[in-house]
Amino acid sequence: xxxxxxxxxxxxxxxxxxxxxxxxxxxxxxxxxxxxxxxxxxxxxxxxxxxxxxxxxxxxxxxxxxxxxxxxxxxxxxxxxxxxxxxxxxxxxxxxxxxxxxxxxxxxxxxxxxxxxxxxxxxxxxxxxxxxxxxxxxxxxxxxxxxxxxxxxxxxxxxxxxxxxxxxxxxxxxxxxxxxxxxxxxxxxxxxxxxxxxxxxxxxxxxxxx
Amino acid sequence: xxxxxxxxxxxxxxxxxxxxxxxxxxxxxxxxxxxxxxxxxxxxxxxxxxxxxxxxxxxxxxxxxxxxxxxxxxxxxxxxxxxxxxxxxxxxxxxxxxxxxxxxxxxxxxxxxxxxxxxxxxxxxxxxxxxxxxxxxxxxxxxxxxxxxxxxxxxxxxxxxxxxxxxxxxxxxxxxxxxxxxxxxxxxxxxxxxxxxxxxxxxxxxxxxxxxxxxxxxxxxxxxxxxxxxxxxxxxxxxxxxxxxxxxxxxxxxxxxxxxxxxxxxxxxxxxxxxxxxxxxxxxxxxxxxxxxxxxxxxxxxxxxxxxxxxxxxxxxxxxxxxxxxxxxxxxxxxxxxxxxxxxxxxxxxxxxxxxxxxxxxxxxxxxxxxxxxxxxxxxxxxxxxxxxxxxxxxxxxxxxxxxxxxxxxxxxxxxxxxxxxxxxxxxxxxxxxxxxxxxxxxxxxxxxxxxx
Numbered sequence: 001x002x003x004x005x006x007x008x009x010x011x012x013x014x015x016x017x018x019x020x021x022x023x024x025x026x027x028x029x030x031x032x033x034x035x036x037x038x039x040x041x042x043x044x045x046x047x048x049x050x051x052x053x054x055x056x057x058x059x060x061x062x063x064x065x066x067x068x069x070x071x072x073x074x075x076x077x078x079x080x081x082x083x084x085x086x087x088x089x090x091x092x093x094x095x096x097x098x099x100x101x102x103x104x105x106x107x108x109x110x111x112x113x114x115x116x117x118x119x120x121x122x123x124x125x126x127x128x129x130x131x132x133x134x135x136x137x138x139x140x141x142x143x144x145x146x147x148x149x150x151x152x153x154x155x156x157x158x159x160x161x162x163x164x165x166x167x168x169x170x171x172x173x174x175x176x177x178x179x180x181x182x183x184x185x186x187x188x189x190x191x192x193x194x195x196x197x198x199x200x201x202x203x204x205x206x207x208x209x210x
Numbered sequence: 211x212x213x214x215x216x217x218x219x220x221x222x223x224x225x226x227x228x229x230x231x232x233x234x235x236x237x238x239x240x241x242x243x244x245x246x247x248x249x250x251x252x253x254x255x256x257x258x259x260x261x262x263x264x265x266x267x268x269x270x271x272x273x274x275x276x277x278x279x280x281x282x283x284x285x286x287x288x289x290x291x292x293x294x295x296x297x298x299x300x301x302x303x304x305x306x307x308x309x310x311x312x313x314x315x316x317x318x319x320x321x322x323x324x325x326x327x328x329x330x331x332x333x334x335x336x337x338x339x340x341x342x343x344x345x346x347x348x349x350x351x352x353x354x355x356x357x358x359x360x361x362x363x364x365x366x367x368x369x370x371x372x373x374x375x376x377x378x379x380x381x382x383x384x385x386x387x388x389x390x391x392x393x394x395x396x397x398x399x400x401x402x403x404x405x406x407x408x409x410x411x412x413x414x415x416x417x418x419x420x421x422x423x424x425x426x427x428x429x430x431x432x433x434x435x436x437x438x439x440x441x442x443x444x445x446x447x448x449x450x451x452x453x454x455x456x457x458x459x460x461x462x463x464x465x466x467x468x469x470x471x472x473x474x475x476x477x478x479x480x481x482x483x484x485x486x487x488x489x490x491x492x493x494x495x496x497x498x499x500x501x502x503x504x505x506x507x508x509x510x511x512x513x514x515x516x517x518x519x520x521x522x523x524x525x526x527x528x529x530x531x532x533x534x535x536x537x538x539x540x541x542x543x544x545x546x547x548x549x550x551x552x553x554x555x556x557x558x559x560x561x562x563x564x565x566x567x568x569x570x571x572x573x574x575x576x577x578x579x580x581x582x583x584x585x586x587x588x589x590x591x592x593x594x595x596x597x598x599x600x601x602x603x604x605x606x607x608x609x610x611x612x613x614x615x616x617x618x619x620x621x622x623x624x625x626x627x628x629x630x631x632x633x634x635x636x637x638x639x640x641x642x643x644x645x646x647x648x649x650x651x652x653x654x655x656x657x658x659x660x661x662x663x
Contacts, residue, residue: 050241051241052241053221053239053240053241053242053316055316055317057219081244081376081377081378082242082244082258082376082377103242103319103320103376104242104315104316104317104318104319104320105319105335105337107337112662113662114661114662115661115662116659116660116661116662117661118659118661125404125405127659128657128658128659129658129659129660129661130658130659130660130661131660131661131662132662132663135658137339139339139405139406140404140405169337169338169339170338170339171338171339171340171341171352171353172338172354173337173338175337175338187661187662192337192338195317195318195319196318203317204219204220204221205219205220205221206220206221206223206240206316206317207220207221207222207223208223209290209315209316209317
């Protein structure tokens with residue numbers, strides 16, 4: 001499969017690392033590139049991302065449940081109490097998932113085929129939802145600002161502003177998120193993970209830390 | 211793809227100068243820090259935007275002494291941590307205060323060390339929400355298969371802050387705290403209007419903290435018993451199983467003696483005594499004691515009836531003349547009073563001589579009774595009794611087994627008492643009920659909506 005192409009804006013060579021990538025940023029002119037079966041078009045410019053203290057970066061590799069993965073992209077959000085990252089990961093078997101890093105609390109999740117999700121008007125804190133025999137409770141509703149992206153994403157994601165997220169928790173490691181930036185909303189389900197269990201490689205370095 | 215264009219590979223530590231006093235303020239939490247309190251002038255600064263904003267000013271009078279200076283690193287729970295923030299909080303109700311140190315590792319995130327009167331806890335934030343339940347009427351939560359009982363709740367107010375925090379922290383901020391214990395662990399919830407957050411603390415001896423952070427001097431001795439302090443009597447295992455085992459062995463030993471002791475009757479005879487007899491003492495014929503040196507039992511049975519008799523005995527070795535002197539009283543009284551019939555004493559008394567060697571023996575007997583008895587000979591009152599004496603050899607003394615058994619019970623009984631008293635002291639400081647109403651409100655009864663199979 002040919003992955004090399006050229007940026008429609010500046011003509012620079014753009015290489016898609018992941019065959020399923022739909023959105024990427026031109027590394028040279030920072031244009032947001034949307035790839036379809038037919039062509040590659042630009043839909044705007046990437047904003048400068050805020051300085052970020054996450055140890056994860058594009059091309060970081062890790063292991064989840066015995067499956068190797070690589071970080072190919074990243075969405076950056078900001079809310080009242082700081083920022084968080086949703087790192088787009090591609091598993092060795094091609095499956096697309098998300099590694100969230102919110103103040104160094106890590107979680108891995110996957111898009112789930114939830115149905116009859118409560119609407120933005122119906123969702124409230126304390127609400128209990130059952131998905132595939134797991135009981136979730138809405139623990140927080142977070143209004144976040146989309147700050148930008150880098151790398152490659154599995155879907156087009158741009159021109160977003162304030163958006164609502166519902167955090168779903170359980171009494172165990174299972175967690176979920178309902179993302180109300182799309183219509184209909186999207187359900188992601190996964191679990192909290194310990195940093196050391198992810199066996200991450202190719203991490204960023206921190207001055208004064210080994 | 212040139213990812214390195216966006217994220218520099220090495221994240222540099224930042225520093226800023228306090229816009230109030232100009233002092234250098236270290237930012238050890240890299241980009242995570244949202245609030246920092248200038249260690250020099252105690253101005254609270256907002257560092258979330260490139261332009262530093264002044265949020266407030268803490269009074270110098272509120273300054274606390276930090277046991278772990280900010281910037282100190284130490285190794286705990288398998289990772290290195292740097293103390294980057296400190297806050298003192300107090301219960302609004304009684305102004306009882308405790309200290310919290312914020313620990314940071316750029317890969318593993320945030321932990322806390324809390325200290326109250328010399329008791330330390332290493333605290334990890336929890337993302338899961340422990341399940342609510344009630345244990346024997348006491349509110350409790352379940353987490354990772356362990357049950358935690360509600361210990362106390364309070365409204366806590368931040369009374370002093372120093373250094374960095376990854377959230378907006380301010381003096382005067384209030385949260386509702388509830389603690390649930392399963393020593394050495396404590397699960398704590400902090401409830402605000404918007405959310406409930408959970409953390410798990412593990413009781414950590416102060417010495418371990420001093421060692422981990424290479425702190426000078428010695429930690430102060432912890433005062434009292436802390437809510438999740440492990441009981442020194444717990445975990446070592448109950449002493450009762452060992453005690454039971456020993457008692458069984460003892461019973462086995464007693465049974466062994468019971469079965470293998472010969473309990474030979476070496477002498478038996480019946481006698482009559484009257485206070486009219488001019489010389490009450492007499493000696494028995496010589497009898498043989500065979501076998502090994504062993505316990506000897508003398509049983510005297512006297513037909514006393516609301517009366518007493520006393521017997522002086524001497525067991526004398528016919529060959530050597532050595533003697534065992536001893537005495538036994540037999541007294542038996544009975545009657546009826548307003549409470550019904552009663553009895554006191556009995557007609558039999560037993561003496562036990564440990565380890566009597568084999569040989570030829572005889573017994574010297576000297577009975578005594580009250581001279582003025584119920585019987586009459588003409589005008590003279592006298593006393594009399596019929597009695598018999600049985601001597602058995604090779605009789606185990608079960609009293610020793612009873613004594614040993616009781617002695618065996620003492621250590622586990624003391625241990626149980628201490629354990630109970632420790633728990634009593636611990637729970638004496640407990641205060642119910644659960645403070646955070648959302649804990650109660652949330653939601654065992656509420657309906658569950660299905661959002662997919």
